[in-house]
Each structure stands twice: as structure tokens, then as C-alpha cells.
Amino acid sequence: MAELPWWRQAAVRLLFVCGVLLAAAYVVAWLVPSWADWVMVVPLTVAGLPVLRRAGIAAIGGTPFSIEMLMSVAIIGAIAIGAWDEAAMVVFLFLVGESLEGLAARQARAGIRALTDLLPKQAWRRQDGHWVEVLAATLRAGDVVLVRPGDRLPVDGEIVVGRGGLDEAPVTGESMPRQVSPGDAVFAGTINLESVLEVRATGDVADNTMARIVRLVEQAQQAKAPTARFIDRLARWYTPAVVAVAALVMVGPPLLAGQDWGQWFYKGLALLLIGCPCALVISTPAAIAAGLAAGARRGLLMKGGAVLERLAAVTRVAFDKTGTLTAGRPQVTDVLADDGDEDRWLAVAAGVSVGSGHPVAVAIRAYAAAGAVTPLAIEDAAALPGQGSCGRWGGAAVFLGAVAAARQNVPVAGEWSAAAERWAGDGKTVSVLVVADRVVLVIALRDGLRRDAVAGIDHLRRLGIGAEMLTGDQRVAAEAVGGPLRMRVHAALLPAEKLALVRGWQAEGAVVAKVGDGINDAPALAAADIGIAMGGGSEIALETADAAILHGRVDDVAAMIVLARRTMANIRQNVALALGLKALFLVTTIAGLTGLWPAVLADTGATVLVTLNALRLLRK
Numbered sequence: 001m002a003e004l005p006w007w008r009q010a011a012v013r014l015l016f017v018c019g020v021l022l023a024a025a026y027v028v029a030w031l032v033p034s035w036a037d038w039v040m041v042v043p044l045t046v047a048g049l050p051v052l053r054r055a056g057i058a059a060i061g062g063t064p065f066s067i068e069m070l071m072s073v074a075i076i077g078a079i080a081i082g083a084w085d086e087a088a089m090v091v092f093l094f095l096v097g098e099s100l101e102g103l104a105a106r107q108a109r110a111g112i113r114a115l116t117d118l119l120p121k122q123a124w125r126r127q128d129g130h131w132v133e134v135l136a137a138t139l140r141a142g143d144v145v146l147v148r149p150g151d152r153l154p155v156d157g158e159i160v161v162g163r164g165g166l167d168e169a170p171v172t173g174e175s176m177p178r179q180v181s182p183g184d185a186v187f188a189g190t191i192n193l194e195s196v197l198e199v200r201a202t203g204d205v206a207d208n209t210m211a212r213i214v215r216l217v218e219q220a221q222q223a224k225a226p227t228a229r230f231i232d233r234l235a236r237w238y239t240p241a242v243v244a245v246a247a248l249v250m251v252g253p254p255l256l257a258g259q260d261w262g263q264w265f266y267k268g269l270a271l272l273l274i275g276c277p278c279a280l281v282i283s284t285p286a287a288i289a290a291g292l293a294a295g296a297r298r299g300l301l302m303k304g305g306a307v308l309e310r311l312a313a314v315t316r317v318a319f320d321k322t323g324t325l326t327a328g329r330p331q332v333t334d335v336l337a338d339d340g341d342e343d344r345w346l347a348v349a350a351g352v353s354v355g356s357g358h359p360v361a362v363a364i365r366a367y368a369a370a371g372a373v374t375p376l377a378i379e380d381a382a383a384l385p386g387q388g389s390c391g392r393w394g395g396a397a398v399f400l401g402a403v404a405a406a407r408q409n410v411p412v413a414g415e416w417s418a419a420a421e422r423w424a425g426d427g428k429t430v431s432v433l434v435v436a437d438r439v440v441l442v443i444a445l446r447d448g449l450r451r452d453a454v455a456g457i458d459h460l461r462r463l464g465i466g467a468e469m470l471t472g473d474q475r476v477a478a479e480a481v482g483g484p485l486r487m488r489v490h491a492a493l494l495p496a497e498k499l500a501l502v503r504g505w506q507a508e509g510a511v512v513a514k515v516g517d518g519i520n521d522a523p524a525l526a527a528a529d530i531g532i533a534m535g536g537g538s539e540i541a542l543e544t545a546d547a548a549i550l551h552g553r554v555d556d557v558a559a560m561i562v563l564a565r566r567t568m569a570n571i572r573q574n575v576a577l578a579l580g581l582k583a584l585f586l587v588t589t590i591a592g593l594t595g596l597w598p599a600v601l602a603d604t605g606a607t608v609l610v611t612l613n614a615l616r617l618l619r620k
């Protein structure tokens with residue numbers, strides 16, 4: 001159900017009615033001074049009765065010292081001493097504060113709803129050989145949808161037919177279009193730029209990436225941070241303490257010093273209003289809700305205020321290598337071919353790898369396609385798990401795979417062996433093509449760094465955070481990645497050894513974040529203070545870690561920590577504002593410099609300030 005416009009919200013409508021009635025009452029009181037008290041009854045009744053009712057419900061429910069109860073006591077007390085106009089103004093300003101609290105929550109929710117607005121309402125689904133326009137909400141896993149140029153994808157899925165560019169900027173912020181072809185995974189909300197695509201849905205619309213993000217952030221906003229829980233506990237004893245102090249102010253000076261009862265009763269009522277913990281209570285949840293919403297809009301998911309608070313304290317980040325610091329997609333870097341006939345043997349290599357989804361096979365086919373080399377037809381092509389691919393070409397046996405696997409059947413010597421060893425020494429993956437028991441092609445591949453990896457690690461260093469690599473790969477390959485990043489490398493590690501390293505850092509006092517794909521290195525991820533999954537919004541990445549970086553940018557780790565630090569700084573500012581204003585007006589009220597109006601203005605003003613301060617986090 002769609003949320004009502006802000007001006008149709010019940011609290012805003014009540015505020016508007018109360019404001020109009022109060023303004024009319026002041027006009028009548030100015031024209032007919034003898035009616036001044038009576039005309040205030042109308043705005044008091046309209047706006048005050050809901051407050052009294054909620055105070056009664058809270059008291060029956062076991063919360064006698066609620067904010068509404070303090071307001072009710074102050075209103076009744078003001079009426080008792082004849083301060084009708086001040087009682088009416090107290091109610092009006094209280095409604096202003098409540099409306100501002102609602103605005104803060106609404107703005108945070110709007111940041112999340114903006115994600116769901118990226119999804120189209122209609123889609124073209126294939127039914128009985130025809131394309132039929134249907135509601136996107138009716139799409140299910142397995143449905144094939146038609147996406148025309150300019151259309152947004154309605155579902156997460158994979159390309160079945162078509163090639164072209166996808167604009168992922170509305171979702172990921174990536175400015176360059178991503179080229180996709182059959183078999184590539186795509187997700188809802190991206191824009192098809194070039195050609196007609198057919199996409200098979202891999203999940204229901206209700207469970208696509210955007211829907212999962214919205215659900216997770218809504219759940220996260222309900223999970224309180226330790227700071228929020230502390231503020232709640234503070235408010236529970238703070239409010240009764242305020243009532244007790246106000247009561248002492250009311251009766252102490254008259255009983256002990258014989259001073260005027262009316263004067264000190266008035267001051268006690270003012271103290272009740274000053275003590276209302278509205279701004280204090282909203283100071284933390286408003287900032288956390290805004291911080292979580294701001295992160296989600298940037299593809300930075302944090303599961304609750306506790307995660308956000310812990311992220312702000314991180315002092316060391318441990319990264320996986322493959323798919324985290326690297327792109328996870330190896331690319332061909334070097335080729336050595338028999339008789340220099342690279343295209344011929346590359347066509348055979350691409351042909352024998354057709355049908356294999358292994359990253360090395362995919363990279364070889366992509367390299368061939370980039371050079372306009374057409375894969376040759378290979379008979380009896382098959383995958384050999386852990387070794388490579390095999391088949392027959394022109395009656396000759398063909399094998400494409402690892403050097404060690406090839407050496408089990410044919411010698412890999414001379415220039416072939418020298419090239420393989422040289423490239424392996426550079427940290428590259430080496431594959432060989434064997435045709436009729438003869439090596440004819442050696443190919444080297446490397447999984448390159450993510451484009452922002454260097455900038456991302458440097459950003460962490462500027463924040464005073466250490467960055468280290470934990471990987472099970474051999475040291476040569478790990479150093480080839482860690483060298484350009486100038487980061488410490490821990491290679492050839494077993495899962496238990498990664499866990500031991502994390503535990504060791506924590507024993508030294510470090511707050512450790514572990515960044516991976518959300519499924520590998522489970523012990524280290526679980527042991528770290530914060531587990532951060534990096535991926536394109538996969539279900540694993542969203543569900544298993546404390547936080548998730550949806551867009552695969554290394555620099556987003558630093559961005560997440562910066563956002564967490566800003567949020568915690570915002571909370572400290574809000575608490576200082578709330579308590580500082582209360583302390584100031586407490587002194588001025590006791591001194592007789594301020595009364596009921598300034599008192600309630602202090603509380604409402606503090607609520608305004610902490611709300612606006614929290615909403616600053618939603619800015620880019």
C-alpha cells in the first residue's frame with residue numbers, strides 16, 4: 001500500500017487544524033480580551049485530548065512516565081494556574097516536534113523506496129510462442145521476458161538471446177555500460193541500451209535483488225545499536241528523575257523558604273517540559289535510519305545499527321584475493337603458438353572449450369572472439385574435472401588444460417616449458433593445447449585487479465586502517481596481486497590458518513573486518529568483528545554477512561566505514577545538542593528568565609535540530 005503524501009498524514013493534519021484554531025483564538029483574544037481564556041479551550045481540546053488519551057494508554061500499558069504523560073501534566077498544570085494560552089501553545093509545539101520526527105522516518109524510508117521505483121510495472125512475457133504484456137509483479141522463475149532498447153529489466157535473470165550494453169548506473173552508479181551476451185547474469189532495474197534481449201527469470205519478482213535490499217534495510221532499521229539501547233535505558237530513568245526534580249522545585253522553596261507557591265509551581269511545570277526526552281530519544285534512531293538508508297542507496301548494505309556502530313571502529317581489513325581484490329574473470333595475457341600460427345590453434349582451443357563454464361575456458365573463448373577467430377567444431381568434446389577439456393579434431397585427440405595434467409601424457413619441454421615456467425613465475429595461470437600428442441599452444445592468463453583496487457586500498461590507509469590479504473593461493477600469484485596494492489600478503493593459507501590470523505589480530509586489540517564473497521572462508525568471516533560480502537547482489541552476499549557491497553567496488557569498503565563514522569559522529573552531535581539545550585534552559589528557568597513557552601521551544605527546537613542533523617546523512 002502506497003504511503004500517503006506528507007500533508008495527508010494524521011499528525012500533520014492535526015498540526016494544521018491546531019495551528020489554524022490557535023491563530024484564530026489569538027485574533028479573537030486580541031479583539032475581545034475578556035474572552036482570552038475561553039477561546040483557547042477549542043485548540044486545547046482538539047489537540048490536547050489525543051495527547052491525554054495516548055498518555056493514558058501508555059500508563060495502562062506499563063509506561064507511566066511517557067513523553068505524553070509529561071506533556072499532559074504540564075498542560076493540566078498550566079490550566080490550573082490560568083495559563084490557558086501557554087497550555088495551548090505547549091500542545092501546538094509538541095505537535096510540531098512529533099511531525100518532525102515523522103518527517104525524519106519518512107525521509108529515511110523514501111531513500112529505500114527510491115530503489116523499488118527503478119523496477120518497471122509492465123513486462124513482455126513469452127506465452128505459447130507469443131509475447132504478451134503482463135504485470136511485472138506476476139513474473140515467476142523460469143519465465144522468459146522481452147526487454148526492448150530503453151526498457152528496464154523487470155527481473156533478475158540470465159540472457160537467453162541477444163547481446164548489447166546495459167546501463168547499470170541507476171542501480172550501481174557505474175558510468176560505463178556493461179556488455180552482456182547469452183549466459184550472462186543480469187539484475188532488475190538496469191536499462192537495456194542497444195538491442196532486443198530475451199531474459200530468463202532466475203527468481204520471482206518478489207525475491208529480486210531490489211526487493212531483498214528493501215527487506216534487509218527495513219529489518220536493519222528495526223535492529224537497535226548498542227548506543228540506541230543505552231539511550232533507551234537512559235530515557236527510562238531520566239524521565240522519572242525529571243518528574244522528581246520538577247516536584248521538588250514545585251514544593252521545596254515554598255515549604256522550606258516560604259516563597260510563592262504559584263511562581264514555583266509554574267517553574268516546575270516548565271521543568272517538566274524541558275525534561276521531555278523527545279529530542280534525546282530520537283537522536284540515535286533518526287541518525288541510524290538515515291545512515292542505513294544512505295548506504296542502501298549507494299549499494300552499501302549494513303544489517304542494523306549494531307553493525308554500523310562496529311564498522312565505525314574498524315582498524316584492520318582482511319581481504320580475499322580472487323573475486324574481491326581481483327575481478328574474478330581471468331584474461332589472456334600471453335600466447336605462444338607452434339610455427340607462429342596463433343589463429344589456427346586458438347580456433348581449436350576455443351572449439352574444445354565450447355560448453356565449458358570454467359573461467360579459463362570462458363577467457364580463451366573471449367580472447368578468440370576479440371581477435372575475430374571462429375571456434376572450430378570439435379567432436380566428442382567433454383570436460384575433464386580438475387584438468388581441462390578434451391575432444392577430437394580431424395581424427396586427432398585434442399586436450400586443453402593445465403600444464404601438470406598435460407605432462408601426464410606428453411612431454412612439455414623446451415620453449416614450451418620455459419614459457420610456462422616464466423609466466424607461472426609471474427603469478428599467471430598457464431594452459432596448454434595438445435593436439436595428436438604434441439604441444440601446439442601455450443596460453444597465460446591472469447585475473448586482473450579491479451579497476452578501483454589501488455584507490456580503494458589507498459583510501460583505507462588515509463583513514464588509518466590497515467589492509468591485508470588472506471588467500472589460499474600460492475605466494476607467487478598472491479604477490480602479483482598484492483604488490484601493486486602495497487599490502488601485506490598472507491598466502492597458501494588453510495581456513496584454520498585464516499581464522500587464527502583474525503583471532504590473533506583481535507587479541508592485539510584490532511577491530512577486524514573480513515571482506516570476501518560471503519561463502520568462502522566461513523570461519524574467518526564468522527570470527528571477524530564484521531563480515532563484509534562483496535558481490536553483485538547475490539542471495540549469498542545479501543543473506544550471510546553482516547554487511548554487503550553490492551557493486552563489487554573495493555573503494556566501497558572505505559566508503560562504508562566513512563559512512564559509519566559520519567553516522568556515529570552525527571549521533572554524538574545529536575545527543576550533545578539535546579542535552580545541551582536542556583541544561584541551558586534548566587538554568588534559565590530556575591533563575592526565572594524563561595517560562596513555559598521557551599521551555600517547550602527548547603524541547604521542540606532540539607527535536608528540530610537533531611532531525612535536520614540526521615537528515616544530512618541522506619545527502620550524497
